[in-house]
Amino acid sequence: MSHDVEPFPALHAWRTIPWRGAVTGILIFLLFTVFFGVQGVFNLARSEWYGAVSMLALSAGWGFDVLALFRAQVLRRMSRAPMRGVTLQGRRLQVRLDEKFVVLDLVSAVLVVTGMLMFAVGVPRRLMDFPFAGEGARLIYPAAALIVAIYYARETIARSRNFGESVRLSEAGISTWSLGREPIRWPASGVRPIETRGDRNIGTRVSIGPTENNRSVRVDNLSIGAPAMLWLLDFYARHPELREELSDGRSIARLRSGAVVEMADRYA
Structure with missing residues (x-):
């Protein structure tokens, strides 16, 4: 049976908002979420399903990033500790990662990888429209998208391991x-x-x-x-x-x- 233990004093610094970190990250990811969400709706309105899926996947991916950052802020201030993640493994005390945080983090990475790979393929093949995608940009954008996709793919693999971390x-x-x-x-x-x-x-x-x-x-x-x-x-x-x-x-x-x-x- 799981119980919440007695309150743990939280640091004053942890109770304040880390403006240079979490808030900046949240604002950036919110901007990405809105921008790509609008592009996804635009593609849907024109019945361009490929572009819509790519853009909405990116929008949702960065939306989950925002939720992961919010979850980290909750855990940063949490004065009561749920004991369900605390166990003995062999002769060691084990404290597991927060399941909600790991799921949000992993889903975010999977969606961003999916959206970026579709973007990298779709723009040069004219399967989708994207603002500022002129002839020159049709080569630059896919390369940039592929780099982001590779980065997030590595993150996806790392985060999938975190389920047992x-x-x-x-x-x-x-x-x-x-x-x-x-x-x-x-x-x-x-x-x-x-x-x-x-x-x-x-x-x-x-x-x-x-x-x-x-x-x-x-x-x-x-x-x-x-x-x-x-x-x-x-x-x-x-x-x-x-x-x-x-x-x-x-x-x-x-x-x-x-x-x-x-x-x-x-x-x-």
Whole structure:
């Protein structure tokens, strides 16, 4: 049975809006969503079905990007942690990615790849109309669309793997798919939140290294939310004598009770 644990104090910096990151990204993706949506409707009105599908796929893809960014902002501020994504795997505590975030991210990538590939094929073959698509642009646009499609295709493959992705904590250290198979040792100096752009690709992170340029864990895409993950990392970084709890149910019980928060104003 799933329960929400006691409130976790959220950082003031995480409660504010990251204008340089998430808001900028949301505005850009909204612009893309509206622009390509209008083009899709224009193609529909002219019964140009190929162009309509391509444009509407792109519009929907970037629309899902906006939703993913909004979901990350919810997780960034979430003071209660759903426990359904917290399990024991072997002798490690596992915190899974947020399912809604992963689905939104993956659907976005698939739709953008589909739309861009159709665009790259359709413009030079005159299967669709697009503003500013003169004779010269009919060569430039497909090349640009193909580059974007390849980028998003790589993202699609990476995100499809994320369905099983998690942050794993053990006595030996912290491990994620992005950090490699071997766990990163617990930092002797403790963990700390670091300033990032807050966008989809970088996100809100917690440093687990001596400098901000060292290793970090993204926390605004995890099922328990960013604040709970910060406090979980903080507690076991400060208490090496209790890390054996990570191999059994005591760590889950401690997280469920909110006992990982020792000083509520530590990150105020």
